Amino acid sequence: MLAFWILAPIMVAAALGLLFARKAVHAALALAVVMISLAVLYAVQDAPFLFAVQIIVYTGAILMLFLFVLMLVGVDASDSIIETIRGQRIASILVGLTFAALLVLGVAQVSFGTVIGLGKANEGGNVPAVAKILFTRYVFAFEVTSALLITAALGAMVLAHRERLTPKPTQAALAAQRMRDYAATGKHPGPLPPPGVFARHNAVDTPALLPDGTAAPGSISRVLAARGTVKSAPEIAEEIKALTGEDSTVSGSAHTEGEG
């Protein structure tokens, strides 16, 4: 019961947070709090199976689904606080309060009698007991809900599918486009330069070296370059020298060794 009295205010506060949050992501996080607290309450009420299912399915899958769609729709978008429908806010508050009052009043009048508890029902474990009922009495509903899930997945695929508006470019078309870009802007038609023989790392901030020893410009993210956190070629040379013990500036027969 202690758990209940701790969690109940938290849940209500989080629900109110869902109600009042300006940004949608904050609302989603508040909902997550509610759901996890609910899972704990299920556990408190001798429903361990539902505790697990709540966290895995509801919080883990459904809420994540919400967050994914929020990302797609636009994280930055925030609801304006101005209500466009006249009187909606006041009416909703009034009706909502009335509704809550009526519900609480009704519940307070009812006496549930002594709580029987799930001690006897959970004999042999909650999960086997649930399984027993689920696969005997409610097996038909179970099969139907599985059909429902398949239908929902198919439906989502159909709805989210985007039709191609233009035909898929073929290999020849892509090559031709590359040549056109090179002719127009001088963009390098070939693939990006590989790291090469003198590559020491495949880290993001280590540029690839061209045959003449200069750094290939396309191998580094321009963000890093703008930040100036890119390793310069002399630094790399120092490293290589430290590793092989040879001076890379000596031209001659530079036979590679596979160390490093």
Place this chain on the structure above:
Amino acid sequence: MSLVPSSLAALHSGAPVVHAASADGVFSLLWLVVALPALGAAVLLLGGRRTDRWGHWLGVGTVAVSFLLSLVLFFALVGRDSGDRQVSQHLWTWFTAGKYTVNLDLLYDQLSAVFLLLITGVGGIIHLYSVGYMEHDERRRRFFGYLNLFVASMLTLVLAADYVGVFLGWEGVGLASYLLIGFWQYKPSAAAAAKKAFVINRVGDIGLSLGSALIFVTFGSTSFAVVSANADKASSGTLTAIGLLLLLAACGKSAQFPLQTWLLDAMEGPTPVSALIHAATMVTAGVYLIVRSNFIFSLTEDARTGVVIVGCITLLMGAIIGCAKDDIKKALAGSTMSQIGYMILAAGLGPAGYALAIFHLLTHGFFKANMFLGAGSVMHGTNDDVNMRHYGALQKAMPVTFVTFAIGYLAIIGVPPFAGFWSKDRIIETAFADNFVVGLCALVGAGITAFYMTRLMLMTFVTEQRWEPDVHPHESPRVMTIPLIALAALSALGGFLILNGWITDWLAPVVGTHEEKSLAIGALGMSLVTLVVVAIGIAIAWTFFGRRAVPREAPTQVSVFTRAARAELYGDAFNEEVIVKPGYTGIRGLSVFDGSFVDGIAEGTASAFGGMSSWFRLAQNGFVRSYALAVLSGAALVLLALLAVNFS
């Protein structure tokens, strides 16, 4: 019905009971009297143009045969005992509604017998006259159809044994009158006059409907037999009410005050129509109704007083109007109104006067029809001009018309030995015996009658000629003069019905008997006084119209009395101000009320709903979040209901 001697069949009040024997022997032909003109009307009106060539002769023929049958039936009735002269023929049961049964029965007694003779006899003569008068009218066949329809309806009215049967005939004659007044439909004045007659008659019909209803409520039946047997069992208030309602009906049909304004306008119809319907028969239906309902009127003093008052007012009114009219037909119409006033007055005097009313009705039928047909003859000779100011000196040009008209004139003013003297004098006598004021009204009326009738005679026949340029008066053809001669003969000799009191004895079993009250100056003295008054009237007329030249245009500088008489004593103006204008205002008010209030409610409801839905639809703003709010609110309501149900 068994044969019951009249002594047992009378009530202890003296009013007779209708207790008729069944119609066997020659009386079984009674229905034919009505059926023949009805059949004639049906053939002529439904047959169409095919019947045009011989239609008028069929019309004359049906009425002639009905007249012969009436004569046969009359003599058969004369041959029976005086207590046994009521015969009833059951035709069929019209309808039954619960305990109320109305049979279409024909009642033939002394009263109906004289009416039958009058209607078919004078009607037949006028039918013959119309053959010549309407010769140049292309719708003559239709005219005879309507005339036959009228005769059939009038016969139904006088032969019915039930108030509902009377109502059937009553409406039929009203319809025929409308059709005939408006016969020349293309004349707007004729159409308006027909409508006016019908509408004012309708007001009177309310009296007959309500009266019949009240009779039914009181006695449980509307047949004369039942009502007359139980009349003394009803309260006097009820009897007075019934009497006054029947008086209202009589006023409408007989053009008595206050429903008199239609009669002068009815002269728009062809002259035979004026003669038959608006002189001899239809306008006398009111008198018939009152006399037939004598078992009711004899028991209520108040209703009779009402009848007498109406009669007095109308006889003076009609006489005054007749004095100032230049249209010969309108003058004769005013005279008709006045003479029927005499009949109504007599009928209101109770058992003393019923028989006299019928007697005057018969003689009036003769001389008024005579004079109307004479007027038609005059119009025929002067290119249908009705203005007496364009007549004058017609006695040389139309001698037969002059002589027959003169006989009618002498009859109406009451010069012995012509018919009018006998009937009108008896009425004046009985009036004086009842009440001095009533008698005085009747006497003064006789004087005014002499005045305007002499004026009419002088302007038409005696004074210098004032003819229009293209008028060449000539005598009418024989088909028109022979009826004139026949009617003149009846006007001359009709008075002998009173010899030995035949007519009063004849009708006594129907209307009851009375104690003869003799006057202080005696009957002969009364007649002399009346003749003096008549002579004064003739002298005044001679002074104004015989001695001085009659102007061709009606003078405009006249006394207020003449103006009032020309305006028919403001009867039309009164109706217009008191009834028509408030009626229009009321209807306009109602229509405004309907348009604004009632329609306003209907349209208002519709637009309210439209407005409400316009307001509600704003809730559909398209935003999902608003709809979600609505869902949550609904859920909260459901919760509330659940909590209320479970924890209350």
Place this chain on the structure above:
Amino acid sequence: MSATPFIVLSAILFTIGCLGVLTRRNAIVVFMSVELMLNASNLALVTFSRANGNLEGQIAAFFVMVVAAAEVVVGLAIIMTIFRTRRSASVDDASLLKY
């Protein structure tokens, strides 16, 4: 341990989830609020299972989780598709079903 506090907590979380659906405009945050509501009901189910002494509630909660997973998959795919065409993930954009 009595069951009532857990149910009350579940009710509160559910209401906060409702308010989130009603008030937020970002489609994904609305979806997250819906998930919160589902989780709240799962808590209630597990509590009832404990109160009644059988595992039916836990089985029900399990199925809710599976179905929620399927629903999230499809829902997010839809949101992504809409975002691709409209470049906006606002819930208020779909407002044509109006008067």
